[in-house]
């Protein structure tokens with residue numbers, strides 16, 4: 001009895017197209033659609049947290065286990081195992097480090113271990129991109145990104161694919177040097193777009209058609225009075241936007257409501273826990289809109305609040321695409337699992 005599995009490191013994943021945002025947007029849409037069709041297994045996230053409170057996670061860190069199974073053309077099970085070291089930047093290391101294990105759906109044996117760090121950043125950007133495509137104004141031209149980190153960069157990349165109408169991007173970060181660096185890098189990459197680092201997000205959000213929050217904030221940094229008519233407010237991490245932002249929204253849209261409630265860190269999840277938000281207050285999951293069961297944006301006036309928690313099946317979809325290509329092209333290192 002022998003069994004081999006494939007190890008894919010970051011360089012292998014690059015060769016296999018992990019940075020292809022359009023392909024990732026496709027994978028993410030498929031994952032959301034398969035979710036609505038009941039062709040996935042999404043057990044809750046298991047959070048191993050240092051410290052004692054949810055707020056401690058953004059100081060002392062965590063490692064999350066996110067198992068899943070995605071059917072359809074992917075037909076793969078597995079797990080995303082993601083470490084988050086909020087203080088890693090002091091050591092010049094990325095906050096997130098991700099390992100993805102793919103398991104065959106029939107035998108359940110592991111077939112691949114991959115570096116999923118880029119997968120995770122790209123799929124989160126793609127998830128935001130799908131939300132922007134369905135929920136922002138078609139003529140959106142001004143955007144604010146709060147959180148000039150790894151996810152902020154992929155949110156921008158996806159935004160400029162789905163809304164090429166964006167011409168001005170404000171960047172806010174608690175560390176001004178990070179906003180400056182983000183703006184400088186982005187100007188070189190997207191010369192047709194104006195990038196403006198800001199020391200305070202208020203005026204930027206007031207002007208924005210799309211505001212994306214991807215920070216480690218534990219207290220709201222965006223407030224309801226700032227929200228422009230017709231804007232999309234994206235709460236991609238924890239308690240980053242005030243409860244009044246959710247109260248002010250015409251629609252609340254999410255990626256996966258059960259997982260959001262279980263994770264209990266975002267603004268809308270806290271409000272659900274406190275009893276203010278009920279299941280029926282959630283207008284839709286993205287997959288329901290993609291399947292045509294629910295509508296997305298209906299006019300240029302409504303304010304829409306979006307919250308994404310992220311599920312492991314998104315990472316499994318992207319990693320499976322790369323793994324299949326690796327088998328075709330003979331990329332990666334074969335490991336003898338059983339000799």
Ligand SMILES: NC(=O)c1ccc[n+]([C@@H]2O[C@H](COP(=O)([O-])OP(=O)(O)OC[C@H]3O[C@@H](n4cnc5c(N)ncnc54)[C@H](O)[C@@H]3O)[C@@H](O)[C@H]2O)c1
Nearest residue numbers: 095124147148149150151174214215216217237308309310
């Ligand atoms: N929804 C999802 O699917 C999903 C997926 C991945 C990451 N995330 C979340 O996105 C967030 C950002 O992740 P990342 O990988 O980009 O991390 P990162 O460390 O690379 O970037 C985070 C940035 O936020 C800034 N920041 C921290 N606190 C802030 C505050 N109070 N106000 C403004 N800026 C602040 C930091 O200075 C940093 O530049 C994390 O909270 C992470 O958990 C969500």
